[in-house]
Amino acid sequence: MAEAPFNKHFPVSWEELHRNAKALAWRLIDRGPWKGIIAITRGGMVPAAIIARELEIRMIDTVCVSSYDHQQQRNATVLKGVEGANAGDGEGWLIIDDLVDTGKTAEVVRKMLPKAHFATVYAKPAGRPLVDTFITEVSQDTWIHFPWDIELQFSQPIAKLRQS
Numbered sequence: 001m002a003e004a005p006f007n008k009h010f011p012v013s014w015e016e017l018h019r020n021a022k023a024l025a026w027r028l029i030d031r032g033p034w035k036g037i038i039a040i041t042r043g044g045m046v047p048a049a050i051i052a053r054e055l056e057i058r059m060i061d062t063v064c065v066s067s068y069d070h071q072q073q074r075n076a077t078v079l080k081g082v083e084g085a086n087a088g089d090g091e092g093w094l095i096i097d098d099l100v101d102t103g104k105t106a107e108v109v110r111k112m113l114p115k116a117h118f119a120t121v122y123a124k125p126a127g128r129p130l131v132d133t134f135i136t137e138v139s140q141d142t143w144i145h146f147p148w149d150i151e152l153q154f155s156q157p158i159a160k161l162r163q164s
């Protein structure tokens with residue numbers, strides 16, 4: 001498959017992620033009570049932890065899905081479904097992921113838990129119809145760099161960038 005054309009880059013700091021995940025918790029609190037959270041690994045575990053803390057939810061399970069090698073999308077492969085939580089058709093449960101991009105991951109997980117409420121911090125237009133609640137939309141050609149994938153490093157002065 002050809003490399004996806006991500007023309008724009010959107011780095012997210014830990015503070016920004018925390019603030020946005022907390023904003024998501026504010027949106028979700030009045031739609032509960034929630035029986036528990038299903039976090040989509042791995043990216044969903046960080047916002048899921050923040051939301052669980054804010055909503056005082058201690059029942060948390062995971063659905064383990066893998067669909068990207070860095071920016072290269074593969075088929076969404078389910079490595080583990082919901083096991084311990086007894087979530088049934090998902091009624092009253094929250095599914096949390098960091099983002100929806102093409103919506104492939106969301107599609108697979110929605111089939112497993114059709115009545116669950118699917119929430120993400122970020123959404124791109126193609127995935128947006130599959131999410132019930134999200135906080136920030138970015139364009140389809142933007143790659144979001146999460147804080148766990150990046151580190152502080154030297155940045156060229158703008159003048160130097162102009163010269164190259």
Ligand SMILES: O=P(O)(O)OC[C@H]1O[C@H](OP(=O)(O)OP(=O)(O)O)[C@H](O)[C@@H]1O
Nearest residue numbers: 041042043066067068101102103104105
């Ligand atoms: O809407 P989609 O096009 O399916 O993309 C969104 C999914 O891709 C990323 O996960 P990834 O499979 O890269 O695994 P990770 O969470 O372990 O990084 C992200 O965390 C979402 O789960």
Ligand code: HPA
Nearest residue numbers: 068101142143144145146
């Ligand atoms: O924009 C993205 N950023 C990080 N992981 C992703 N997985 C799909 N799209 C993205």
Ligand SMILES: [Mg+2]
Nearest residue numbers: 041042043044
């Ligand atoms: Mg993921």
